[in-house]
Amino acid sequence: MAPTNEAEHKAFAKTQLSIQHLTHRYGDDEVLSDINLDVTEGEFITFLGPSGCGKTTTLRAIAGFITPTEGRVLLDGDDITDLPAHKRPVNMVFQQSTLFPHLDVGQNVAFGLEVAKVPKAEREKRVREALSLVKLEGFERRRATQLSGGQRQRVNLARAIVNRPKVLLLDEPLSALDLKIRLDLEVELRRVHRELGATFIYVTHDQREALALSDRIAVFNQGRIEQLDKAEVLYREPNSQFAASFVGDANVFAIDIASIGDATVTTTDGLELPLITDQAAVGPHWLVVRPEDVRFDTDTAGVEATVMDAAFRGASVTYRAECSALGASIKAEIPDEIPGTTIGRQVQVSWSGQRARLLPRQV
Amino acid sequence: MQYQTRRSIPTLLTTIGALAFLFVPLFIVILFSFHATDALTPPFEGVSLRWYREVLADDAVRDGLFTSLRVAVLTAVTTLIFGTAAAYGVSRTAGRAGAAYATLFLLPIAMPGLILGVALLSFFSNRSISLSTLTVVIAHTVFVAPVFFIVARTALDRIDEAQLEAAADLGATPGYRFRKVILPQVLPVLLAGAAMAFVISFDEFIVTFFVIGNESTLPLVIFSRLRRTIDPSINAISSLLLFLNLALWLAALLYSLRLEARRRRDALAQVQG
Ligand SMILES: Nc1ncnc2c1ncn2[C@@H]1O[C@H](COP(=O)(O)OP(=O)(O)OP(=O)(O)O)[C@@H](O)[C@H]1O
Ligand SMILES: [Mg+2]
Numbered sequence: 001m002a003p004t005n006e007a008e009h010k011a012f013a014k015t016q017l018s019i020q021h022l023t024h025r026y027g028d029d030e031v032l033s034d035i036n037l038d039v040t041e042g043e044f045i046t047f048l049g050p051s052g053c054g055k056t057t058t059l060r061a062i063a064g065f066i067t068p069t070e071g072r073v074l075l076d077g078d079d080i081t082d083l084p085a086h087k088r089p090v091n092m093v094f095q096q097s098t099l100f101p102h103l104d105v106g107q108n109v110a111f112g113l114e115v116a117k118v119p120k121a122e123r124e125k126r127v128r129e130a131l132s133l134v135k136l137e138g139f140e141r142r143r144a145t146q147l148s149g150g151q152r153q154r155v156n157l158a159r160a161i162v163n164r165p166k167v168l169l170l171d172e173p174l175s176a177l178d179l180k181i182r183l184d185l186e187v188e189l190r191r192v193h194r195e196l197g198a199t200f201i202y203v204t205h206d207q208r209e210a211l212a213l214s215d216r217i218a219v220f221n222q223g224r225i226e227q228l229d230k231a232e233v234l235y236r237e238p239n240s241q242f243a244a245s246f247v248g249d250a251n252v253f254a255i256d257i258a259s260i261g262d263a264t265v266t267t268t269d270g271l272e273l274p275l276i277t278d279q280a281a282v283g284p285h286w287l288v289v290r291p292e293d294v295r296f297d298t299d300t301a302g303v304e305a306t307v308m309d310a311a312f313r314g315a316s317v318t319y320r321a322e323c324s325a326l327g328a329s330i331k332a333e334i335p336d337e338i339p340g341t342t343i344g345r346q347v348q349v350s351w352s353g354q355r356a357r358l359l360p361r362q363v
Numbered sequence: 364m365q366y367q368t369r370r371s372i373p374t375l376l377t378t379i380g381a382l383a384f385l386f387v388p389l390f391i392v393i394l395f396s397f398h399a400t401d402a403l404t405p406p407f408e409g410v411s412l413r414w415y416r417e418v419l420a421d422d423a424v425r426d427g428l429f430t431s432l433r434v435a436v437l438t439a440v441t442t443l444i445f446g447t448a449a450a451y452g453v454s455r456t457a458g459r460a461g462a463a464y465a466t467l468f469l470l471p472i473a474m475p476g477l478i479l480g481v482a483l484l485s486f487f488s489n490r491s492i493s494l495s496t497l498t499v500v501i502a503h504t505v506f507v508a509p510v511f512f513i514v515a516r517t518a519l520d521r522i523d524e525a526q527l528e529a530a531a532d533l534g535a536t537p538g539y540r541f542r543k544v545i546l547p548q549v550l551p552v553l554l555a556g557a558a559m560a561f562v563i564s565f566d567e568f569i570v571t572f573f574v575i576g577n578e579s580t581l582p583l584v585i586f587s588r589l590r591r592t593i594d595p596s597i598n599a600i601s602s603l604l605l606f607l608n609l610a611l612w613l614a615a616l617l618y619s620l621r622l623e624a625r626r627r628r629d630a631l632a633q634v635q636g
Contacts, residue, residue, distance in 0.1 A: 065528055085531040098529035102547045111543075112533035163533065 014076075016041040016199050017062065017167055022071035024057055031057050032068070033223045039167075044193055044200045048210040048247065049220030055203040056095060058220075059169045062201065063092045075166065091165035093173045095203075097152045099144035105131070105155050106140030112163040130162035131155075133192055150181040154188075161192060167199045174209065186212055207247050211235065219243045235290075241359055244288040249333070251294065253287040253326050254361060263353045271303060271325055274353035286359040291318065293355040294332035302348030305330055310343065321347060393605070396598035403593060414599040424600060427584030431565055434496055434580060438503040438564040442511045443557040445504065450515035451541070465516070472509040479506060480573030487574060494576035502574045503564040510563070511556045518552035519545065551622055558615050562608060 015038045022035040032054045039045050047055040060066045062073055064085035073081045080088055091112070099108050109130055113123045131137055134154035144152060153173055160168055170189075174182045190213060193200050204210055210217050211231045219226040219234065219242070227234060227243045238244035245252055256268040260280045264272045273287065295302075296319060305321035308329065319332045330349055395402075399409035418424050453464045471479070483502050487494060522545055530540045568582045575583065585600055 063532055065531075085528070086534050086536055090532075092529075092532045094525060094529060096525060098523070098525045100526060100530075100544060111530070111535075115534040115539060159533070 013040040018074040020072045025069045044215045046202045046210040046214035053220040054223040090167045091160040092169040095171040130158040134158045170202045251289045276353040284361040288357040291331040291333040296347045302350035396602040401594040414595040418599045427581040431581040435561045435564040437500045439557040439561040442560040446511035454519040476569035480570045484573045498574045507560040514556040518549040
């Protein structure tokens with residue numbers, strides 16, 4: 001896309017939520033380190049990262065359940081860092097279901113509206129709308145205990161969106177569900193996001209979910225944001241080895257570049273590898289290649305490898321080959337089975353030099 | 364695995380003996396409350412309700428009964444209010460401070476009624492607080508509060524903190540959270556606790572004896588009657604109290620069984636998802 005469009009978009013769109021230098025410590029344990037993030041109104045942002053990296057803690061600082069050790073949280077330009085949770089126009093869907101067991105589904109969803117003293121007629125109307133948005137029409141009189149896990153999670157979602165919050169925080173709302181329901185709910189979530197026009201901050205440690213849902217993804221690692229970018233950019237141009245291996249599948253090779261050619265680089269071991277980049281430099285690097293960019297050939301030139309495994313994935317076949325020259329195993333995702341590539345067979349591995357990405361590596 | 368004792372003649376005899384020891388006196392008390400004559404020992408010489416009539420017509424007994432009821436109701440109410448506040452405060456106080464408060468609230472349970480009575484009496488006279496049913500209510504509240512505290516805490520601790528966060532997130536103030544999220548879930552248990560406070564207060568004797576003024580509660584009336592005459596009217600009062608107590612416990616038991624059944628059903632439904 002054109003960079004001018006991006007700049008224009010930035011100029012017109014309003015920053016709604018701003019997190020500035022957020023740091024949080026439990027005792028001596030620093031779980032968030034200088035988190036900075038500006039979220040545009042109506043954006044769908046995802047926090048992606050491994051377990052324990054601080055995603056929930058960041059959400060809790062936004063929702064008002066913790067006061068950060070340092071840093072500020074701004075909503076529409078107002079500092080809300082010290083505002084208690086019940087005064088923030090932000091709603092959260094928790095990692096575990098938190099439905100009130102003494103209330104039925106309708107009463108659960110109506111809870112926030114009753115707090116806000118919304119008149120009964122409008123309350124009922126909005127509860128009905130919220131329930132139909134999550135495809136649970138007519139479930140008002142059911143008890144929370146009479147719902148399936150997926151239905152319960154959808155009621156949690158309805159209970160949050162019914163209040164029309166400016167910002168909706170979703171903490172792994174789908175993690176407890178099986179793949180089929182997850183895929184369905186992902187579609188519903190995107191639709192709900194479009195229909196509400198609210199800002200969504202979504203937490204997950206599932207990179208597939210992050211790529212499928214988000215406008216932008218913040219990759220968390222050990223209490224820091226490693227990279228914050230659009231899904232495609234993050235996938236195509238990861239700027240750290242962590243981001244590369246966490247977002248999508250990736251082959252990451254540790255190489256040492258001796259010389260740079262036209263469409264290739266040559267390593268100190270004398271291997272010639274496909275790479276087209278303007279950032280190539282001599283020295284130690286990480287070379288990142290996505291599995292779908294890898295080719296296996298039996299005749300043309302490439303890096304020698306031995307096929308170890310082939311797994312049928314429906315739309316594609318995933319091969320794994322052992323490459324002694326690179327000292328690594330290579331994953332390749334190829335649309336069709338390649339004739340003659342039986343396990344144990346020698347193949348020539350190559351990849352698109354344009355798609356490969358080079359990252360600096362400390363030694 | 365359940366531990367089982369071997370069935371043998373000696374075990375059987377001990378069991379029967381123990382049960383007899385527990386229940387025969389009760390049975391005799393009830394039986395002779397219906398005695399036609401004023402004898403308290405066998406032989407039993409005919410059935411009549413005269414002792415019940417006499418007791419119910421007695422002003423001292425009636426006054427005692429009303430005093431006891433008033434004290435027990437007031438005790439139940441004050442215990443309900445203060446006990447709930449204490450248990451709620453402790454259950455929301457994290458870490459060591461919470462544990463310390465809990466121990467403090469529970470401590471009176473280890474105190475014999477005799478010592479509590481003496482301590483409160485000297486406290487009241489020290490402050491020149493004149494003894495009355497009010498001082499009895501204060502004393503009873505001190506006496507039963509720890510028991511209520513335990514019951515209330517168990518119920519309050521069962522409420523997940525995350526539920527309260529969810530309520531706060533939906534805009535509920537602390538007061539609203541307490542009224543609309545916590546209270547509806549613990550009220551049955553709190554009421555059962557208050558009923559317990561009522562029953563304990565109703566037949567409490569030792570502490571009452573120390574801190575009562577001119578009036579008398581029913582246990583004190585019975586005691587003074589016993590010292591004057593011993594006839595089946597005492598049996599009639601005792602039987603009445605026994606029936607009242609039994610009725611209360613039975614109601615509480617049925618109620619808690621129903622609650623438990625509902626909880627089981629909900630838990631089961633949750634598992635089946
Ligand atoms: N109340 C607490 N006291 C002390 N440490 C805590 C507390 N809550 C969280 N932590 C620690 O803070 C770190 C970040 O926790 P957080 O819940 O934000 O992780 P997360 O990214 O949401 O992980 P997950 O994907 O498993 O939910 C973890 O190391 C955790 O152990
Ligand atoms: Mg989490």
